[in-house]
Amino acid sequence: MALPVAFFAVFFAWPVAAIVARGLKVDGAWRFGRIVDVVAQSDIRHVLWFTTWQALASTALTLLIALPGAYVFARFDFPGKHVLRAVVTVPFVLPTVVVGTAFLALVGRGGLLDELWGVRLDTTVWAILLAHVFFNYAVVVRTVGGLWAQLDPRQEEAARMLGASSLKAWRRVTLPALAPAVAAAALMVFLFTFTSFGVVQILGGPTFSTLEVEIYRQTSEIFDLATAAVLTIVQFAAVVAILAVHAWTVRRRETALRLVDADLTARRPRGAGQWALLAGVLVTVVVLLLLPLAVLVQRSLGAADFGYYRALGGEDGGTFLVPPIEAIGNSVRYALAATAIAVVIGSLAAAALTRRDAGRLVRGFDALLMLPLGVSAVTVGFGFLIALDEPPLDLRSSWILVPLAQALVGVPFVVRTMLPVLRAVDVRLREAAAVLGASPWRVWREVDLPMVRRALLVAAGFAFAVSLGEFGATVFIARPDSPTLPVAVARLLGRPGDLNYGQAMALSTILMVVCAVALLVLERLRANRTGEF
Amino acid sequence: MLLSLEDATVRFGGRAVLDAVGLDVAEHEIVCVLGPSGSGKSTLLRAVAGLQPLSGGRVLLDGRDQTGVPAHKRGVGLMFQDHQLFPQRDVGGNVAFGPRMHGEAKGERAARVRELLELVGLPGAERRAVASLSGGEQQRVALARALAPRPRLLMLDEPLGQLDRSLRERLVVELREVFHELGTTVLAVTHDQGEAFALADRVVVMRDGGIAQSGTPLEVWQRPADEFVARFLGFDNVVAATVSGQVADTPWGKVPVPEGAPQGPAALLVRPAGVRLVEPAEGLRCTVAARTFRGTHVAVHLQPEDAPRLEAACALRDAPGPGDEVGVAFDAAEIVLLGKPSALGSGS
Secondary structure (H helix, E strand, O other): OHHHHHHHHHHHHHHHHHHHHHHHEEOOEEOOHHHHHHHHOHHHHHHHHHHHHHHHHHHHHHHHHHHHHHHHHHHEOOOOHHHHHHHHHHHHHOOHHHHHHHHHHHHOOOOHHHHHHOOOOOOOHHHHHHHHHHHHHHHHHHHHHHHHOOEOHHHHHHHHHOOOOHHHHHHHHHHHHHHHHHHHHHHHHHHHHHOOOHHHHHHOOOOOOOHHHHHHHHHHHOOOHHHHHHHHHHHHHHHHHHHHHHHHHHOOOOOOOOEOOHHHHOEOOOHHHHHHHHHHHHHHHHHHHHHHHHHHHHHHOOOHHHHHHHHHHOOOOOOOOOOOOHHHHHHHHHHHHHHHHHHHHHHHHHHHHHOOOOOHHHHHHHHHHHHHHHOOHHHHHHHHHHHOEEOOEEOOOOOOHHHHHHHHHHHHHHHHHHHHHHHHOOHHHHHHHHHOOOOHHHHHHHHHHHHHHHHHHHHHHHHHHHHHHOOOOHHHHOOOOOOOHHHHHHHHHOOOOHHHHHHHHHHHHHHHHHHHHHHHHHHHHHHHHHHHO | OOEEEEEEEEEEOOEEEEEEEEEEEOOOOEEEEEOOOOOOHHHHHHHHHOOOOOOEEEEEEOOEEOOOOOHHHOOEEEEOOOOOOOOOOEHHHHHHHHHHHOOOOHHHHHHHHHHHHHHOOOOOOOOOEHHHOOHHHHHHHHHHHHHOOOOOEEEEEOOOOOOOHHHHHHHHHHHHHHHHHHOOOEEEEEOOHHHHHHHOOEEEEEEOOEEEEEEOHHHHHHOOOOHHHHHHOOOOOEEEEEEEOOEEEEOOEEEEOOOOOOOEEEEEEEOHHHEEEEOOOOOEEEEEEEEEEOOOOEEEEEEEOOOOOEEEEEOOOOOOOOOOEEEEEEOHHHEEEEOOOOOOOOOO
């Protein structure tokens, strides 16, 4: 418990406090009146309104489209399932900038749809909403589907025997058991879309702007740190309010679920309805998730003989101090370190939160852990830069700074993924181990760990993927001579010319492949370990 | 004393689930705590195991106060109600868990596992998956696992609760043999009197967090301490009575009582065997309300006019059918005067 708290105090609370102070303090005096001044501006009010409703709409749309997918992945067995599960996760780890660009290539001017039917969506909010669904599909499928796969189908059968129709049985038995996972997923999606940056930046144009984009604009284009800080505070308050609601709903009764081996619950679809559902989900995945990625790959191959790829290895015209290709190694190294940190900190936090005697203080920490997700990544990165650059903690020149920032974003995933499973472990199993002579630490290792290994692997995969794709914070603190993949992509996109555009596409494709490989390894690990469960 | 409880008290909210319980268990003794659900018997085990902190009083093992000693350092074993085998380990892994926690060497562990599985009648089952075991086999594995670290005190929580009857009856005999062979000290809880009587050297009946009676199975069966114990043991022929001399005045009329019975108001129990059926004119007039076949005998439920129902045990041949009119006479040898008169009429 102490370690996670210290971690968050030093690497989250302090930097955020530093940037707020930098923004609101003028000549040593606090000027809170600025908050009212800024929010009263009509264009800021417009930004606030748009941020909220597009996040709500995106969350609803994502749940609507992804919940059938979660069901199909949890309950059906079909060829290529493991590969497909990894594939749907790839969009989530892509840098937001690339997601935006891929959708621009699909639905924008001169995009695929424009070429074929003359349809353009880039001036409408639909492009943003669809990109958000593309981005968050995996969140719902992984979080909800992961639990769904381990729910005992016999519970539903028991309800059927008691006279419930299959729909009613699902609504009365399965849905309540899934509710915590659905709520967790919905909350995540809402927070991501509420703080959406890259996607809106590219697809929103001048019409649509979220708080995050506005903060970035104020910080890097107008250099109005004070206004940026005020906006950060507003966003912070909104996120705290959302999380307070979440913490309040979390206090629902925690029931010990009957968890079974996920492989036992999946079976071949039966009947026309189930085959149609499977087909529908597959079509959705292909059109919504694979098509933009295909367009991305196709654009990266725009030059003859893999010209864009070969250009990555060479010295370029001054965008980088090193060949762009080195960004791959940097990214993987950083992401591995960040994953290790996130898993350790997240597991400790989750274990502390699972204790039945956990007090109000600890439960509050649950919500606190989600804060880094809600607070603008730009703020975290910028805060790192100004807070951790002087004694006692001068990390500005240390490589660890980047993994730390990425871990900060990864920890909530680890906690969110592990908590439902840890809470479902029967407390008497732990007692049985204790009575047989296991100390509390051994109980965790011998009883909890084997049961949550699956969840832990999923969490680690998530943390790794998030670290790989992290952009907002990394862009501030990555050193110029060791950029990560997303940072390199953004720098290439920021420069004019077909070659830079093509190189960005090529590098994005590489990032996509690295993520896909990492996730495939993870799926393989899961498949091998299932015998132990 | 191996185990002593001194005024052990556990409160949940304001309610005392365990109310100043005093209990001693000697070495090699098998003590069975018997009581209805909610009487606090499981809490008693959890308190001894260190899984449930006491609100008051002490638990002593070998005379040493266990306050503040965590569960894993108490050296007692607990077999859970539904076994709680570790699902991710095979049978051998489950049994070896305790010795492994105590740092036993691998070779010794394997030998111990083999020996215990043989003892519980599952030789060679080491590699089997827990999920593939039947209820009875799970129970045996749970027993082997609980015995493996050689606990100084073994506690069993409803050890046979979920098994079917014939298996239960067989296993309870096996358990008793195993415990006597090993000289294990056992503290078991159950709600099943048959199980308790078959297993225990001494039976402790619990009620509302306190101890209602303690004694050998025979003592408890023959002389229930009070109406609660009598009813819990399945005796329903209990009424308020006033004893004078060799006769008690009851709602069923004059009933003979054994010699030396305490005089004055008391609760009176007539065992079903002491209810003799005679001609309707000769005794208490009753109508047969129901008849239950009990294997060795038939339980006949009799409804007198203006008095609580009576249960009689009849031989198979002479049992009257529902609706028949019979007379009832009482046998002084099967009549017990219970400790205190209490609110009667409930449940009759």
